[in-house]
Amino acid sequence: MFSQEGYRLRLEWGPEGIDALKGCDVLVVVDVLSFTTSVDLVVGNGGQVRPSRWGPESGRTPRPASLAGATGLVELPSPNGSNLSSLAATTGAHVLAACLRNAEAVAERAAQLGEVVGVVPGGERWGLDVLGTGPREFGPLRPCVEDHLGAGAVLAALASRLPAGQASPEAELAITAFTHTDVVRAVRECGSGRELTGNGHAADVELAVALGVSRVVPQLVEGVFR
16 A cells, blocks of 8 residues: 555655565655765765764764765765665665755666666654754654655656656655745755754755756665765
C-alpha cells in the first residue's frame, strides 16, 4: 500500500519512507537545509562525503557555507540526510543526493540508473536543536517546506521525461508544489529558513536556494558520496 506500487515515481518521508520504498531501483535523498546542499558543494569541488550516523553525542554539523571550498574526504553527520543515506544504502538501491541546486542533473542520472525512482525528503525533527545547546535527541518527524520543494524539483524533472500517469499521488503533490510556488521565497521564509537566518546562517540558505546552478550528481558508493 505505502510502497506506491504501480508507479515509477514515488515519494515518502523520512526513515519509514526508506523502508516503504526499498523496492525502488533508485533512492534519492533530499535534505535541502542542509545535508544534501553540503554534499553538492563538496562533491562539486572534487571532494567526497561520508555520511556519518548522527546521534546525541555528535558534534556540531559543518554548515554549507563553511564547506564551499572543501575538498578531500569530509565526514558529515546530520540528523536527517546523513542517517537517511546510511539507511538507503542497506536497501540495495542506487542512492543519490539531491537538493535545489542539482535537482535536474540528479533526475537525469536517476532515469539512467533504473525504472522506478523513490524520492525521500528528510524533513526536520521537532525538539531538535543542532545549532545551539538545546536537546539533541530525535523528536517526531516534521515535514518541511524546503525538502518537499526539493523533492518536487527532482520529481518534476523526472516526470517531464515520462508519459503522464507515472507519478504516485504523493509524488504528484510535490511536483505541483514545486511548479506552483515561488521556491526561493518559500525556502527563505519557511520555519527552517528563518531559523537558520536568525542564527547567523543566512549564507547557508542562499546557497541552498541557488536553483539549478549545479550539474553535480553525488552517488553513494561504498559508503561515500562521490
